[in-house]
Amino acid sequence: MVLLCSLGATAQRQQFTIETQHVSLVFGVGDNGRLYQNYLGPRLSHASDLEHLPGGIEAFLTHGMEDYFEPALHIQHADGNPSTELKYVSHETSTASDGASQTVFTLRDDKYPVTVRLIFKAYADQDVIVAHSEIVNGEKRAVTLHNYASCLLSLSRNQYWLTEFSGDWANEVNMSESELNFGKKVLDTKLGSRASMFMPSFFQLSLGGKSTETTGEVLVGTLAWTGNYRFTFDVDQNHRLRLISGINPYFSAYELKAGETFVTPDFIFTLSMQGRGLASRNLHRWARHYRLKNGEGNRMTLLNNWEATFFDFDEQKLVGLMDDAVRLGVDMFLLDDGWFGNKYPRSSDHQGLGDWQETASKLPHKVGYLCEQAAKKGIKFGIWIEPEMVNPKSELYEKHKDWVIHLPNRDEYYFRNQMVLDLSNPQVQDHVFGVVDRLMTDYPQIAFFKWDCNSPITNIFSPYLKDKQTHLYVDYVRGLYKVLERIRTKYPDLPMMLCSGGGGRIDYEALRYFTEFWPSDNTDPVERLYIQYGFSSVYPAKAQCAHVTTWNKQASIKFRVDVASMGKLGFDIKCSDLKDDEIKFCQQAIATYNRLKPVILDGDMYRLVSPYEGNHASTMMVSPDQSHAVVFAFDINPRYRENLLPVRLQGLDPNRQYRVTEVNRMGGWPLGCDGKTYSGEYLMTVGLNLFGTTRLTSHVIEVTTL
Ligand code: DGJ
Secondary structure (H helix, E strand, O other), X not given: OHHHHHOOOOOEEEEEEEXXXXXXEEEEEEOOOOEEXXXXXXXXXXXXXHHHOOOOEEOOOEOOOOOOOOOOEEEEOOOOOOOOOOEEEEEEEEEOXXXXXXXXXXXXXXXXXXXXXXXXXXXXXXXXXXXEEEEEEOOOOOEEXXXXXXXXXXXXXXXXXXXXXXXXXXXXXXXXXXXXXXXXXXXXXXXXXXXXXXXXXXXXXXXXXOOOOOOEEEEEEEEEOOOOEEEEEEEOOOOEEEEEEEEOOOOOOEEEOOOOEEEOOEEEEEEEOEHHHHHHHHHHHHHHHHHOOOXXXXXXXXXXXXXXXXXXXXXXXXXXHHHHHHHHOOOEEEEOOOXXXXXXXXXXXXXXXXXXXXXXOOOOOHHHHHHHHHHHHOOEEEEEEOOOEEOOOOHHHHHOHHHEOOOOOOOOOOEOOEEEEOOOOHHHHHHHHHHHHHHHHHOOOEEEEEEOOOXXXXXXXXXXXXXXXXXXXXXXXXXXXXXXXXXXXXXXXXOEEEOEOOEOOOOOOHHHOOOEEOOOOOOOXXXXXXXXXXXXXXXXXXXXXXEEOOOOOOOOHHHHHHHHOOOEEEEOOOHHHOOHHHHHHHHHHHHHHHHHHHHHHHOEEEEEEOHHHOXXXXXXXXXXXXXXXXXXXXXXXXXXXXXXXXXXXXXXXXXXXXXXXXXXXXXXXXXXXXXXXXXXXXXXXXXXXXXXXXXXXXXXXXXXXO
16 A cells, blocks of 8 residues: 555546647646646546546656655755655646747645756647756755756556667667566667767557557657766566656766756657657657757758868869869858868878867968858858867967866867867857857858867866766766857758767757758768668758768669758869869759759658668658648668568558659669559559669659649
């Protein structure tokens, strides 16, 4: 009996429902005055049923009381007492400034003046809920926060299957699935700046059995925090799952002064009863509408010089590449790493980082000349920076060693020959903001930034934070947001790409400030099929930069362009690497991409055939009014005499007639379906023969209503 009470099976005095179109999340207040989460699942439409819900798990489990599992909150009070008991005080529902329905629960400890607010924003149409907590210290002295989760959700199902996305540099987001049983599974990072190098901050959790793209109940969640995160999946002895999401408390005990409030990052989740595809589409739609910078705006195609030149370039070469950009027909030229440093010119990744003045020997007429050249040629100009970092071989390091994160009495450790600047320090924040501001002031024609971040935080010690070293992981991220906010305020329309040695740092808080991200330095189109597929679980095609390069020369230019056309298309290649007919193909493919961009970048994505299933892959995008779709199909590694199945399309109107046209053709025979008309019903139930038995073949199909 005692055990049951402690787990929340007390009578419920009041019930509160947070709901979206298809999901209900129900809380109730127990006789003991605490708040419990009683339900999370398909929407319950009869309010009268709520009173029958069995008592759930306490909504924000605290350390020091009687629950046996992982707490969401652990506070050490000013008098040293480490326990907190939260009692329900009030609940308020209102419409947030972005239109979401916002519910705020206020909870308070009656022994200590500590208040906790649990805040849930429900986006009805997208079935997305965004949750965070706020902890207010009303004590007269400081308290220490040891655990401070954004959100605790509890679920009761017979099975839980967790899909995680692990990897490394150039090998991002490999999907693997395992069943959760009694005990804890933790997904986390302690890398600091390049925080998600080994795993991005999202997961898929199938409930009651495995889900597929189109079937099953699945919760997809992600933490909007550009630093150390932790997801704890804790299955108890009754097979109930407690999912705790938030900043990783590792080496992050945080002192909260009297009167201060600690605001935790957003945990964003959706629940789909029709598989993973719908869950992704929910998040994509939500992100384009509410979160991603300029989420509903246009994106520029570009030519980047990184793989074309690496550090070896001068003005003439760059202007030549601009001519290539014009010849191909892209919107912008993007100058990558290697343009700065004079005492220590950035001729390799060993030096110069931090010294953001143009290298005189390489760019005697500075960036202004490049902007002018680009303007003359009718294209935009973008530039790469990595402002949070420093090479020890740099003037910045020589002048400001006190700005660098490092342990004073230990050997320095270099990751890619560099170190991380201490963004907890306001002077460093000014410096980082100044890198962008100086460039924009000197060269207002700059139309785009690629913001890189190649090193995790190592040998962690902040010369600035002195005796508050456990604040560094959190204050670093807060410092970064201060800088990004200043940039967004001063340059609200400036598009920026978030990059971190590939996809080492991507999340939905950073993406308030960035229009797109670089998923991986691996641009082998076959690998990209897997990487783009993995990231699409949470991020829309519009945010995923995909470039055509010379990686994997076995793959035709058509295959490479078709893979990159599934995201935000770019090129990292010289025209001299291409034959005339290949250049002609690229020109046509870019024009077609520009025409199809509204569907590809703003449509609903359906993952039709997973590359993980074996030998082929297919993805399609459908316009919101179902009048226009684009289907991409790839033969990766087909078997000899394989029994090929048609690809069933999704998301169309079964009662409309659609014309099917193959686009991006480069020689060969057209597909049998080319030029034919089918009903949406036929396309979705019988499907089209899009696969073949030749390795590295691809097709792009445009589907339009008559
Ligand atoms: C890592 C990025 O992922 C690359 O695209 C490139 O910008 C290099 N850094 C430059 O150093």
